[in-house]
Amino acid sequence: MELRQLRYFIRAAELLNFTNAAAELYVSQSTLSQQIKQLEDNLCVSLFDRLGKRVRLTEAGNMFLSHARKTLREADEGRQVLKDLVDLKTGNLTIGATYGLTAVLVEAIAVFSLRYPDVSIQIIFGSTEYLLECIYTAKIDCMLSFMPVQSSESLEIKPLFSAALSLVVHQSNELAKRRKITLRQLARIQLALPARSYSVRNHLEVALSREGMNLPGAIEVNDINTLLHLADTGHWSTVLMSSSLFNFPSLRAIPLEGTDMQRQATITLPLGVYRKKSLVALSEIIFNKS
Amino acid sequence: MELRQLRYFIRAAELLNFTNAAAELYVSQSTLSQQIKQLEDNLCVSLFDRLGKRVRLTEAGNMFLSHARKTLREADEGRQVLKDLVDLKTGNLTIGATYGLTAVLVEAIAVFSLRYPDVSIQIIFGSTEYLLECIYTAKIDCMLSFMPVQSSESLEIKPLFSAALSLVVHQSNELAKRRKITLRQLARIQLALPARSYSVRNHLEVALSREGMNLPGAIEVNDINTLLHLADTGHWSTVLMSSSLFNFPSLRAIPLEGTDMQRQATITLPLGVYRKKSLVALSEIIFNKS
DNA sequence: TGTTCTATATCGATTATTTCGATTTATAAA
DNA sequence: TTTATAAATCGAAATAATCGATATAGAACA
Numbered sequence: 238m239e240l241r242q243l244r245y246f247i248r249a250a251e252l253l254n255f256t257n258a259a260a261e262l263y264v265s266q267s268t269l270s271q272q273i274k275q276l277e278d279n280l281c282v283s284l285f286d287r288l289g290k291r292v293r294l295t296e297a298g299n300m301f302l303s304h305a306r307k308t309l310r311e312a313d314e315g316r317q318v319l320k321d322l323v324d325l326k327t328g329n330l331t332i333g334a335t336y337g338l339t340a341v342l343v344e345a346i347a348v349f350s351l352r353y354p355d356v357s358i359q360i361i362f363g364s365t366e367y368l369l370e371c372i373y374t375a376k377i378d379c380m381l382s383f384m385p386v387q388s389s390e391s392l393e394i395k396p397l398f399s400a401a402l403s404l405v406v407h408q409s410n411e412l413a414k415r416r417k418i419t420l421r422q423l424a425r426i427q428l429a430l431p432a433r434s435y436s437v438r439n440h441l442e443v444a445l446s447r448e449g450m451n452l453p454g455a456i457e458v459n460d461i462n463t464l465l466h467l468a469d470t471g472h473w474s475t476v477l478m479s480s481s482l483f484n485f486p487s488l489r490a491i492p493l494e495g496t497d498m499q500r501q502a503t504i505t506l507p508l509g510v511y512r513k514k515s516l517v518a519l520s521e522i523i524f525n526k527s
Numbered sequence: 528m529e530l531r532q533l534r535y536f537i538r539a540a541e542l543l544n545f546t547n548a549a550a551e552l553y554v555s556q557s558t559l560s561q562q563i564k565q566l567e568d569n570l571c572v573s574l575f576d577r578l579g580k581r582v583r584l585t586e587a588g589n590m591f592l593s594h595a596r597k598t599l600r601e602a603d604e605g606r607q608v609l610k611d612l613v614d615l616k617t618g619n620l621t622i623g624a625t626y627g628l629t630a631v632l633v634e635a636i637a638v639f640s641l642r643y644p645d646v647s648i649q650i651i652f653g654s655t656e657y658l659l660e661c662i663y664t665a666k667i668d669c670m671l672s673f674m675p676v677q678s679s680e681s682l683e684i685k686p687l688f689s690a691a692l693s694l695v696v697h698q699s700n701e702l703a704k705r706r707k708i709t710l711r712q713l714a715r716i717q718l719a720l721p722a723r724s725y726s727v728r729n730h731l732e733v734a735l736s737r738e739g740m741n742l743p744g745a746i747e748v749n750d751i752n753t754l755l756h757l758a759d760t761g762h763w764s765t766v767l768m769s770s771s772l773f774n775f776p777s778l779r780a781i782p783l784e785g786t787d788m789q790r791q792a793t794i795t796l797p798l799g800v801y802r803k804k805s806l807v808a809l810s811e812i813i814f815n816k817s
Numbered sequence: 818t819g820t821t822c823t824a825t826a827t828c829g830a831t832t833a834t835t836t837c838g839a840t841t842t843a844t845a846a847a
Numbered sequence: 848t849t850t851a852t853a854a855a856t857c858g859a860a861a862t863a864a865t866c867g868a869t870a871t872a873g874a875a876c877a
Contacts, residue, residue, distance in 0.1 A: 238602055239529045241864090256824060268865050270826060275863095282609050286665075286800040289873030290824040293665060295801045296618055297609050304605030311601050312528055315594030319572050319587050328586055375576075375583060510576040511585045531835090546853060558836050560854060565835095579844035580853045 240312060242276040243305040245269050246284060250294055250302050321355075323514055330515045331359040333368035333380035336461045337437055338502055340483035341397065342381055345523045352522075356515045365436055372507050378516045379507075381523070383436060383478070383500040391509060397502040397523065400480040401492035402440055405464075407471040413489045420448055420495060428452065429473040432459035441476050444495055478502075530602060532566040533595040535559050536574060540584055540592050611645075613804055620805045621649040623658035623670035626751045627727055628792055630773035631687065632671055635813045642812075646805045655726060662797055668806045669797075671813075673726065673768070673790040681799060687792040687813065690770040692730055693780035695754075697761040703779045710738055710785060718742065719763040722749035731766050734785055768792075 249258040249269060259269035277284050284298035294302065321327040330349075334342045339362075346358055361368070361377055368380040372392065386394050404418050404426070412418060412426075430452070431438045445451055456473065458464050465485050467473045479490040480502060492498065504520055506512065539548040539559060549559040567574050574588035584592065611617040624632045629652075636648055651658070651667055658670040662682065676684050694708050694716070702708060702716075720742070721728045735741055746763065748754050755775050757763045769780040770792060782788065794810055796802065 238606070239531065241529065243602075254824080255826095264864090265866050266825075267827080267867075272864080274826085280606065280609050282613065283801040287825070288800065289871085290822095291873075292825075293800075296803050297612050297801075300608050300612060300617075301605050304601060304608060308598055308601040308605065311594060311598040312533075315591050315598065316528070316570060318590050318594060319570050322587050322590060323572065327590070510578070510583075511573045511587075513586050544853080545855095554835090555837050556854070557838075557856080560856085562835080564855085577843095577854070579842085580851095581844080582854075 238276065238279050240309065242272050242279075243309055245272045246276055247302065247305050247309065249273060249292070250284070250298060250305075253292055253294070255292065325353045325515055325518060326355045328355075328513065328515050329357050329359065330513070330519060331361060331377045332519070333361045333363060333371050333377040333382075335365055335368070335380075335382040335436060336362055336431075337383060337400070337435075337478040337481050338381040339461065340480055341502065341523065341526065343483065344526055345519060348522050348526070349519050353515065353518065364434065369505075372505060375507070375510075378513065379520065380505045382503060382505065384503045384505055386501055386503055389508070391507060393506045393508045394503050395506075395520075395524075397504055398480070399499050400478040400502055401490075402437065402444070402498045402500070403477060403479040403490035403492050404474055405468050405477050405482065405488055405490050406474040407468055408487045408489055409471050410474065410489075412474075412491060415491050417494045418491045420445060420450060420493060423476070423493075424450070424452060426474050427455075427472065429456035429458055429464055429467045429475050431461060431464060431475070431477065432457050434459060435461075437476070437478050437481075440500070444493070444497065448495070528566065528569050530599065532562050532569075533599055535562045536566055537592065537595050537599065539563060539582070540574070540588060540595075543582055543584070545582065615643040615805055615808060616645045618645075618803065618805050619647045619649065620803070620809060621651060621667045622809070623651045623653060623661050623667035623672075625655055625658070625670075625672040625726060626652055626721075627673060627690070627725075627768040627771050628671040629751065630770055631792065631813065631816065633773065634816055635809060638812050638816070639809050643805065643808065654724070659795075662795060665797070665800075668803065669810065670795045672793060672795065674793045674795055676791055676793055679798070681797060683796045683798045684793050685796075685810075685814075687794055688770070689789050690768040690792055691780075691782035692727065692734065692788045692790070693767060693769045693782050694764055695758050695767050695772065695778055695780050696764040697758055698777045698779055699761050700764065700779075702764075702781060705781050707784045708781045710735060710740060710783060713766070713783075714740070714742060716764050717745075717762065719746035719748055719754055719757045719765050721751060721754060721765070721767065722747050724749060725751075727766070727768055727771075730790070734783070734787065738785070 245262060248262055249255055252258045255269050256266045259266040262269065273284065282297040283295050284301060285292045286295055318327065332342065350358060361371065365382045365384055368377060368382060371377040372380055384394055386396050404423065406412050461477065461481055464475045465488065468475050468488055469485055478500060479492065482488055482490050504523055506516065506520065535552060538552055539545055542548045545559050546556045549556040552559065563574065572587040573585050574591060575582040576585055608617065622632065640648060651661065655672045655674055658667065658672060661667040662670055674684055676686050694713065696702050751767065751771055754765045755778065758765050758778055759775055768790065769782065772778055772780050794813055796806065796810065
């Protein structure tokens with residue numbers, strides 16, 4: 238049984254005239270006749286009663302007709318789904334991001350989901366290492382992180398913008414107007430810091446140890462949003478990438494002085510595999526925003 | 528798109544290994560690879576990401592998989608329906624009959640529907656001429672009537688049993704013990720006769736006119752069962768084919784004397800068209816009974 | 818009743834497609 | 848690196864689909 242045979246059978250059953258059906262299907266009457274016979278042989282039943290010139294559906298033919306139609310309809314539906322996928326009318330996009338890039342991400346998907354409301358979006362936060370693993374195992378379609386731009390056979394890493402490791406203070410804070418601040422000055426501030434699982438914390442620790450410093454016991458939180466809320470009270474300050482400020486108009490990010498304080502925000506996509514259209518659309522939005 | 532390609536695709540998607548899938552499908556890896564590529568070309572999307580040795584479903588491949596499965600399942604279901612039809616687990620049987628053969632018919636379909644409860648049965652009563660027309664237009668699958676046995680190119684007419692035009696009386700009637708009765712004697716009996724639309728009535732009229740007789744005004748009913756009920760009261764008698772007695776133990780059929788009083792009950796089936804299995808089964812039951 | 822017309826079946830030849838085995842290419846594992 | 852393994856590709860062979868011509872058989876008509 239092949240779809241071709243079902244197509245031929247259906248038209249023949251509808252017209253009850255092999256010659257006309259063959260003409261409509263752009264094949265010879267002989268071809269149609271043979272293909273239908275082959276289908277009948279395959280099914281071990283007659284689908285038509287041959288009454289000389291005339292043909293008529295048998296009971297079997299009549300019952301099979303609806304299934305043949307449904308089979309073709311199902312196949313067409315499969316086709317349509319793929320077409321919709323290409324047209325971004327369906328599908329799924331899974332984006333990985335480190336917390337520091339929440340702001341860019343939120344802005345981008347706001348635009349994206351407005352433009353393509355039928356594409357469902359999943360966001361996975363995690364460390365750069367974890368997300369990289371996810372890229373390789375195709376758990377995510379792309380990732381936003383502070384990955385260094387580097388050439389790779391299997392990854393395309395594109396720079397978005399540069400962000401600075403910054404002290405985040407409330408606008409009422411005496412330091413709020415500063416253009417920059419040294420690491421030494423941090424020690425004098427009431428700090429709430431991101432947990433060690435965050436790359437920004439690691440980045441900060443490396444910078445401190447390079448100066449032979451370490452910070453006094455500070456509040457440690459494993460949620461960036463909570464840190465921002467703490468800072469928003471004015472009682473605490475925190476250290477984050479400048480890009481992490483989002484929706485907190487009262488907060489100010491003051492870049493830390495020193496080498497290697499700038500980090501490149503990047504979007505990373507797998508290379509050498511089919512790139513879904515929704516991914517291309519999203520990454521274009523991210524670029525236009527940054 | 529052909530079912531073969533869907534079959535190959537599904538197994539390949541399940542195993543994510545073309546070599547193994549090809550082996551299971553008893554084709555070469557080369558064949559599978561080419562057929563899948565052809566399917567992809569046809570659909571204008573990649574279904575697999577090729578990662579050197581490894582393959583992985585794309586989003587499109589994943590979405591298409593379920594439709595491919597459903598398509599094949601639907602095709603299989605069509606197959607199954609035909610198998611069920613052959614196994615008499617489904618289907619429809621439409622039987623035409625003249626009223627005189629109700630008894631045989633009822634007995635036969637009682638056995639049939641017990642044995643094949645899933646085959647639905649439709650019964651159409653009508654004149655022999657009407658039923659014959661129905662046979663030709665395939666409205667009915669077979670007919671039970673008093674058709675004369677004759678050879679025909681398009682009909683198979685098989686004798687069932689012989690029935691006599693008979694006077695039907697209650698067992699309490701003085702004539703009940705008679706072996707036969709003449710037409711002349713009918714005139715002296717209180718008769719309820721079948722309406723002129725019944726062939727049995729026509730048969731009787733022909734016999735009477737041959738004798739130069741006609742019956743005095745009698746009750747005329749267009750329902751055989753009602754006639755039998757009337758006879759069962761003992762107040763009336765009626766004239767029917769002997770085979771029409773059914774479920775009335777108190778009634779007796781006394782054959783009418785004269786030429787051409789015997790008629791052959793027959794089953795008529797169309798010739799030269801596919802004969803459904805349920806029809807073969809039913810006609811066998813009818814033969815075993817008669 | 819025969820004649821013509823028309824629709825399906827069948828046949829042989831042609832063309833297209835599928836399949837295979839061998840080879841190449843790429844990558845994962847050792 | 849080398850080795851092993853899996854998919855892609857290629858050309859040849861096998862298979863299947865298609866076609867045109869023709870045979871066959873009801874239907875329509877005189």
